[in-house]
Amino acid sequence: MSAVENKPLTKKDFESDQDVRWCPGCGDYAILSQVQKMMPVLGNTRENTVFVSGIGCSSRFPYYLNTYGFHTIHGRAPAFAIGIKAANPNLDVWIATGDGDALSIGGNHFIHLMRRNPNIKVLLFNNRIYGLTKGQYSPTSEHGKVTKSSPFGSIEEPFNPTSLALGANASFVARAVDRDTKHLSSVIEAAAKHKGTAFVEIYQNCIIFNDGAFTPYTEKETKLENCLYLEHGKPMVFGQNSDKGIKLDGTVPKVVSLTDGKNSLEDLIVHDQFSEDQTLANLITHLSDNKDFPVPVGVFRSISRPCYEDQLVEQMESAKALKGTGDLQKLFNQGDTWEVK
Amino acid sequence: MSKNVQTLDEVTVMFAGDSGDGMQLVGTEMANTSAIVGNDIGTFPDFPAEIRAPQGTLAGVSGYQLHFGNYDLHTPGDECDTLVAMNPAALKTNLKKLKSNGILIVDTANFQARDLLLAKYASNPLEDYSLEKYQLFPVNITGLTREALKETGLDTKSIDKCKNFFSLGIIFWLYNRPLNYTINILETKFAKKPQIAKANILALKGGYAYCEATEAFRVSFDVKPAKLTPGTYRSITGNTATALGLVAAAVKSGKEVFLGSYPITPASEILHELSKFKNYGVKTFQAEDEIAAICSAIGASFAGKIGVTTTSGPGLALKTEAVGLAIATELPLVVVDVQRAGPSTGLPTKTEQSDLLFAVYGRNADSPLPVIAASSPSDCFNAVYEAVQIAVKFMTPVICLTDGYLANGSEPWKIPKVEELKPIEINFRTEPEGFFPYQRNPETLARDWAIPGNPGTEHRIGGIERENITGNISYDSDNHQVMTNLRFEKIEKVASFYPKTEIFGKEKGELLVISWGGTYGSIHTAMEKCLKKGLSVSHVHLRYINPLPNDLAGIIKNFRQVLVPELNNGQLIKVIRDKYLVDAKGFNKVKGLPFTSGELEAKFIEMIGG
Ligand code: SF4
Numbered sequence: 001m002s003a004v005e006n007k008p009l010t011k012k013d014f015e016s017d018q019d020v021r022w023c024p025g026c027g028d029y030a031i032l033s034q035v036q037k038m039m040p041v042l043g044n045t046r047e048n049t050v051f052v053s054g055i056g057c058s059s060r061f062p063y064y065l066n067t068y069g070f071h072t073i074h075g076r077a078p079a080f081a082i083g084i085k086a087a088n089p090n091l092d093v094w095i096a097t098g099d100g101d102a103l104s105i106g107g108n109h110f111i112h113l114m115r116r117n118p119n120i121k122v123l124l125f126n127n128r129i130y131g132l133t134k135g136q137y138s139p140t141s142e143h144g145k146v147t148k149s150s151p152f153g154s155i156e157e158p159f160n161p162t163s164l165a166l167g168a169n170a171s172f173v174a175r176a177v178d179r180d181t182k183h184l185s186s187v188i189e190a191a192a193k194h195k196g197t198a199f200v201e202i203y204q205n206c207i208i209f210n211d212g213a214f215t216p217y218t219e220k221e222t223k224l225e226n227c228l229y230l231e232h233g234k235p236m237v238f239g240q241n242s243d244k245g246i247k248l249d250g251t252v253p254k255v256v257s258l259t260d261g262k263n264s265l266e267d268l269i270v271h272d273q274f275s276e277d278q279t280l281a282n283l284i285t286h287l288s289d290n291k292d293f294p295v296p297v298g299v300f301r302s303i304s305r306p307c308y309e310d311q312l313v314e315q316m317e318s319a320k321a322l323k324g325t326g327d328l329q330k331l332f333n334q335g336d337t338w339e340v341k
Numbered sequence: 342m343s344k345n346v347q348t349l350d351e352v353t354v355m356f357a358g359d360s361g362d363g364m365q366l367v368g369t370e371m372a373n374t375s376a377i378v379g380n381d382i383g384t385f386p387d388f389p390a391e392i393r394a395p396q397g398t399l400a401g402v403s404g405y406q407l408h409f410g411n412y413d414l415h416t417p418g419d420e421c422d423t424l425v426a427m428n429p430a431a432l433k434t435n436l437k438k439l440k441s442n443g444i445l446i447v448d449t450a451n452f453q454a455r456d457l458l459l460a461k462y463a464s465n466p467l468e469d470y471s472l473e474k475y476q477l478f479p480v481n482i483t484g485l486t487r488e489a490l491k492e493t494g495l496d497t498k499s500i501d502k503c504k505n506f507f508s509l510g511i512i513f514w515l516y517n518r519p520l521n522y523t524i525n526i527l528e529t530k531f532a533k534k535p536q537i538a539k540a541n542i543l544a545l546k547g548g549y550a551y552c553e554a555t556e557a558f559r560v561s562f563d564v565k566p567a568k569l570t571p572g573t574y575r576s577i578t579g580n581t582a583t584a585l586g587l588v589a590a591a592v593k594s595g596k597e598v599f600l601g602s603y604p605i606t607p608a609s610e611i612l613h614e615l616s617k618f619k620n621y622g623v624k625t626f627q628a629e630d631e632i633a634a635i636c637s638a639i640g641a642s643f644a645g646k647i648g649v650t651t652t653s654g655p656g657l658a659l660k661t662e663a664v665g666l667a668i669a670t671e672l673p674l675v676v677v678d679v680q681r682a683g684p685s686t687g688l689p690t691k692t693e694q695s696d697l698l699f700a701v702y703g704r705n706a707d708s709p710l711p712v713i714a715a716s717s718p719s720d721c722f723n724a725v726y727e728a729v730q731i732a733v734k735f736m737t738p739v740i741c742l743t744d745g746y747l748a749n750g751s752e753p754w755k756i757p758k759v760e761e762l763k764p765i766e767i768n769f770r771t772e773p774e775g776f777f778p779y780q781r782n783p784e785t786l787a788r789d790w791a792i793p794g795n796p797g798t799e800h801r802i803g804g805i806e807r808e809n810i811t812g813n814i815s816y817d818s819d820n821h822q823v824m825t826n827l828r829f830e831k832i833e834k835v836a837s838f839y840p841k842t843e844i845f846g847k848e849k850g851e852l853l854v855i856s857w858g859g860t861y862g863s864i865h866t867a868m869e870k871c872l873k874k875g876l877s878v879s880h881v882h883l884r885y886i887n888p889l890p891n892d893l894a895g896i897i898k899n900f901r902q903v904l905v906p907e908l909n910n911g912q913l914i915k916v917i918r919d920k921y922l923v924d925a926k927g928f929n930k931v932k933g934l935p936f937t938s939g940e941l942e943a944k945f946i947e948m949i950g951g
Contacts, residue, residue: 016801018813047796052640055804063801063814068793070643071803072636073666079601079633083640083648084793086624087599091644091793109636112629312624319619326621328592329759332585336522337575337756338377340566 009040016066022057027178027204028125032064034185035094035123039065042192049092052081054101057132058125058204061096075106078113078122082308085118089309092192095122099140100130103159107139114168117196118308123188124161124199125178127206128213135209147209162300163285165199166278172198173281173300178205179218183229183297190299196307217295228287230298235268238294246293253283255293273299345560346517351410352564353418354512356505357435358427360394360403363505368405369751370523371512376576376753377522379566380409383862385417385935386749390606390689397451397459402434411565415717415862417750419937423515425508427451427482429460436472444558445475446511448504450483478557482507482548489547493540503544510548517563520545570755577754579718579747580607583677584614586725587649591622594733594765599641600625600649601634603656606689607745608679611651631659635676639663642672643802645769645792647729651677654696655686657740661704664738668708668828670802671779671788673732673739677725680744680858682933691933692746694858695909700740701887701916707825709832711735712887714742716861719754721747724884726762733767735835736787742886744908746935747859773797778812786831836888842896846872846879851949853900855925857883857913860906860936867941878945886913889920897921904928904948906941 014036022028039049049067053059055074062069068091072080077095085093102110102124113120129147130136136149140161144153162173172194176187184202191198203214216226228238228246236246243259245268256263272280281301287293354371356364365386372384385406394401408418423444426432428451439445452467466472467479486504487497506523513520524542531538552558577585591598600623602612616625624646628634635650642648652660657678667674680696682688700712711731715724721743728741770776770789778800779788791798800812808815809823845868856864861882871878881896883889897903897917903925905914911927918925928944930936 018801045796046799047794050644050793051801053803062803065801066799068799069801069803070640070670071801071805072639073662073804076632076636076663079628079636080640080643082633083599083601083626083637083642084644086626086637087597087641087644087646088792088794108629109633112633316619316624323620326588326592326618328589328621331588331618331621332756332759333573333575335575336373336377337573338379339573340379340569340571340755 011037014039016064018063020064023208025207030178038188044092051094052077053096056098056101058098078109081120082118085309093120097124099126099138103139111168114165114170116308117171117305121191121198124201125204126201127204129206129210131206161201170199171196171305172302175201175297177203177217228294228296230271232273235265235270273302346563347560348563353408353421354423355406355421356425357404357431360401362427364403364405367505367509372407373576374518374522375409381414381567383408383414383417384751399430402431411567415865419939429456429462433460441474446478448482449479450481486544503540506541506544507548510545514549514552515561572755574753576751577719578751579721580610582719582721583725584611586722588618588621590729594767597622597646599646601628601637602651603628603631603634605653605656607748608651608653631656635660635663639667649675653679653681654683665704665708666804667738669804671736675728675732676740678742679748688933692744693908697912711739711835714858718747718750718752744859771795777810779810833888836891839890842890842892844879849899851877852902854880854904863936863938866938870942
């Protein structure tokens with residue numbers, strides 16, 4: 001091995017030679033940049049990394065990373081990814097997907113990926129709109145959303161992606177915001193280190209068709225008021241001056257002031273991302289459904305569950321141990337045979 | 342008294358009863374025993390789609406037809422010599438298949454008023470003389486089984502479940518078959534339930550002893566072993582042969598086979614079989630739907646495995662977009678379509694050859710791929726093995742067509758020697774220097790296959806049109822023309838690797854019969870009869886549907902007429918007429934049943950004005 005080959009990889013090594021073709025100002029750029037940056041940090045190699053995507057703006061992602069990449073068909077990235085991971089469990093497999101890709105046409109594959117729990121990382125770029133097809137409402141668009149295909153307002157209730165993932169028993173659920181790059185990279189890192197399917201919803205601004213959808217969570221002046229930064233073992237505090245918190249009133253979460261003398265830090269819910277029980281994670285995912293609560297970001301849940309590919313390999317190994325490596329001729333000749341002379 | 346045994350060349354027997362009566366089980370036992378004693382066999386299991394259709398109704402009838410003989414057979418038989426009917430519904434559904442003067446064995450216990458009503462009989466056929474042209478043997482099979490098993494301590498319901506073996510005992514006596522193979526099978530199968538094994542064996546012996554004691558039949562029959570090519574044989578169904586062909590491909594290529602599949606009739610047995618073979622380098626994945634099944638297989642191919650998906654028509658319909666991606670990304674993939682009668686759900690358990698046009702043309706845009714077809718149950722092994730060879734050699738998805746008739750039917754399989762199977766060579770591109778994902782082998786036009794894990798050959802591929810050689814996204818119009826042409830030429834090149842097309846009969850003459858798939862057996866049988874009569878008929882049975890063999894044009898020119906018999910409403914014929922501008926005639930049937938050799942022979946004779 002030459003010294004050159006041993007040189008540690010940098011962000012540059014993960015940039016492909018292709019021109020990035022998202023609209024200028026699209027939130028996808030920030031996500032791409034963080035992912036490229038994190039790859040060497042995580043110790044990933046180019047040859048062992050595979051990015052898989054479906055269809056949509058976000059799904060161009062693999063073309064821009066100098067790793068292996070597979071840009072597949074609409075909604076089906078999880079199915080390709082599990083085939084890749086099962087075929088070669090040593091690969092680091094990532095999925096880049098969007099709200100339409102993962103939750104509309106690919107909803108079925110999405111939930112089954114979560115329940116099977118292969119060691120695959122899922123980055124869902126949620127811009128709450130169809131970008132590539134030029135601006136129709138998506139399964140995460142809010143009720144009443146006026147778009148080209150809903151001129152009188154959408155009459156559909158949106159999915160809450162983290163809640164859907166959790167409902168399918170995802171072992172890792174997290175949320176981040178495109179423009180909060182430091183926080184985003186910490187979430188990506190946590191996802192990468194999790195063994196099992198890691199689901200990360202990333203709020204992503206579509207500057208063309210849904211600009212400003214996430215402004216309250218990205219702007220300096222408002223984000224601390226509107227986001228709940230989850231930290232394991234810490235009470236749920238938020239607000240510009242860390243002056244508010246979330247406590248449980250019976251079984252119902254409630255926003256309380258930490259300055260009116262009625263509640264202190266001890267009264268607040270303490271985040272436990274490793275809780276085997278789903279109750280807390282479930283509570284967290286639903287906070288964003290209610291306008292009175294801040295939107296939680298960070299790791300909601302991170303539990304240990306057997307991975308699909310490990311169990312598959314184990315079955316193959318134990319079959320070999322039990323029956324020996326298959327003798328094809330024996331297999332052909334099994335059952336009743338007879339000789340013709 | 343010594344048994345009066347008459348020797349026959351061939352016999353067709355059918356077991357028919359309620360779908361809960363275990364007719365498939367005893368039919369299979371009779372088939373396996375006949376195969377083991379050296380007969381050639383052909384079988385046709387015919388059963389309803391419902392797992393337990395309403396008892397006693399016409400819809401619930403399950404039948405198993407078996408043809409065994411002392412020569413090289415190709416069909417499950419046109420007409421039956423013997424029919425076992427366990428109830429009136431089974432009689433009504435299958436009587437038309439029984440030859441005049443054929444042996445008809447019925448279980449009289451099930452011919453009560455209610456049974457007759459369910460089968461929509463106005464009067465009892467056993468009493469109204471409507472069965473006069475057959476040799477009717479009314480036997481109280483249910484009653485005799487109860488009698489024979491009364492000491493077992495089983496309840497009546499469990500005892501009644503053994504009546505199928507009583508009827509098998511009768512047939513074993515009638516055709517002089519040994520009991521020991523079936524006894525062994527029962528002992529192994531019910532090793533954990535010795536009481537059940539014993540009861541079934543008692544029933545089997547009971548049926549045999551009944552014939553012996555009562556001399557119900559004046560004569561019995563024997564069929565001597567067939568003169569098959571020397572070798573070791575076993576009986577095999579098409580689905581098992583398909584599964585073994587895929588395992589063989591894994592072992593011979595030294596690469597894992599990855600099967601992504603979703604349960605569907607009549608293809609599910611391939612998934613079941615392959616799921617057992619984890620120690621042979623086969624990974625199976627039961628996907629959440631048909632689409633995920635094929636996508637996972639393509640993913641596995643991308644990662645360097647032999648991706649396979651198995652399905653039937655409705656499943657193939659769901660998979661088409663993904664097939665297009667495999668064509669675009671030029672990844673190897675085998676899609677097995679076990680065809681069934683359609684459209685839509687159609688007749689899930691009935692056979693048809695109606696996915697040919699769909700396999701060849703059924704995708705968006707110009708998207709050619711090789712299509713090959715199996716011609717008999719055991720040939721499914723060869724067909725799928727060859728599908729893998731083509732897929733990896735040409736870096737393309739291949740559709741391998743079998744059908745419900747082949748999938749469930751069985752025949753003796755001359756077991757190949759592993760070392761005699763053709764090698765499957767797979768060379769991954771590992772050298773980074775000068776690597777481009779869409780660089781091609783000039784001989785096959787296949788692109789290089791570089792897989793994740795290999796340093797230096799990192800690349801991105803996808804469904805957006807790729808630039809020739811580099812594989813980068815390209816919206817260039819000239820490039821699209823170049824790539825479309827290359828995809829087409831690559832598939833055309835597959836034909837230059839075919840063996841010479843075989844003609845059965847003379848190379849020149851009046852009538853050429855062109856066929857494909859599961860109709861081989863009945864057409865071949867009809868052909869043998871015509872050639873014996875010295876008629877000017879020849880037959881080409883196609884393995885390769887797309888691209889068609891290069892020598893077919895020359896063969897067609899040597900005949901005045903062309904006939905294309907198919908179990909569909911005319912599909913191969915459209916391709917033949919389009920490609921060769923020949924006024925081919927069709928002979929079509931869509932009854933969910935195979936052709937009989939008799940109807941084919943009649944058609945051939947009619948065509949040549951005989
Ligand atoms: S349409 Fe929206 S999501 Fe798509 S690239 Fe442009 S800004 Fe980004």
